[in-house]
Amino acid sequence: IAGITQAPTSQILAAGRRMTLRCTQDMRHNAMYWYRQDLGLGLRLIHYSNTAGTTGKGEVPDGYSVSRANTDDFPLTLASAVPSQTSVYFCASSPLASSTDTQYFGPGTRLTVL
Amino acid sequence: AQSVAQPEDQVNVAEGNPLTVKCTYSVSGNPYLFWYVQYPNRGLQFLLKYITGDNLVKGSYGFEAEFNKSQTSFHLKKPSALVSDSALYFCAGRTAYSGAGSYQLTFGKGTKLSVIP
Numbered sequence: 001i002a003g004i005t006q007a008p009t010s011q012i013l014a015a016g017r018r019m020t021l022r023c024t025q026d027m028r029h030n031a032m033y034w035y036r037q038d039l040g041l042g043l044r045l046i047h048y049s050n051t052a053g054t055t056g057k058g059e060v061p062d063g064y065s066v067s068r069a070n071t072d073d074f075p076l077t078l079a080s081a082v083p084s085q086t087s088v089y090f091c092a093s094s095p096l097a098s099s100t101d102t103q104y105f106g107p108g109t110r111l112t113v114l
Numbered sequence: 115a116q117s118v119a120q121p122e123d124q125v126n127v128a129e130g131n132p133l134t135v136k137c138t139y140s141v142s143g144n145p146y147l148f149w150y151v152q153y154p155n156r157g158l159q160f161l162l163k164y165i166t167g168d169n170l171v172k173g174s175y176g177f178e179a180e181f182n183k184s185q186t187s188f189h190l191k192k193p194s195a196l197v198s199d200s201a202l203y204f205c206a207g208r209t210a211y212s213g214a215g216s217y218q219l220t221f222g223k224g225t226k227l228s229v230i231p
Binding site for chain 2: 004031033040041042043044045048050058059090092094097098099100101102103104105106107108
């Protein structure tokens with residue numbers, strides 16, 4: 001079934017460690033996004049990529065970095081994890097970088113930083 | 115700045131009764147509005163969206179939403195609730211591209227819907 005896969009499903013991480021969350025889509029969508037979901041705050045955009053080779057900062061980018069070397073993959077890296085980065089992380093994609101396009105979400109990665 | 119509000123943290127409804135999950139928005143220009151549903155330990159699933167045209171939008175699983183420009187609302191509705199509709203519902207919105215670089219969706223905080231058998 002076509003869609004978005006994320007790995008790992010969940011992870012417990014010691015503070016200060018480096019971690020990369022993986023996201024792959026097989027829909028050939030141009031735009032991809034990373035959100036974090038925290039209780040009572042909804043979803044907040046971390047970084048985005050409107051097309052392969054370009055990235056941009058969202059609402060809460062500090063402590064995170066992304067790359068978009070090709071259309072399908074959009075990894076999110078925490079260079080030195082802190083407890084406040086404990087959250088559920090969702091990758092999403094849309095066919096185009098467009099105001100009217102629907103974003104489609106992956107199953108999420110639950111990250112706990114101790 | 116744009117914002118989306120879901121005034122109710124939780125909505126309880128009896129199975130078979132109509133349900134409404136409320137959403138109000140504050141965006142400049144023409145709003146583009148979306149509803150998503152999230153089941154436990156799952157990602158968000160798209161339900162429906164309003165871009166332009168008919169104010170009543172029909173979506174997946176029998177859901178519909180009514181866009182009301184004067185009240186800046188986009189409430190989600192279903193005529194007859196099912197127990198399987200119990201989930202977390204998110205309203206989201208954005209405007210046309212502002213030149214800021216991101217087609218960011220602004221999400222509400224979510225409303226937990228419980229359908230009671």
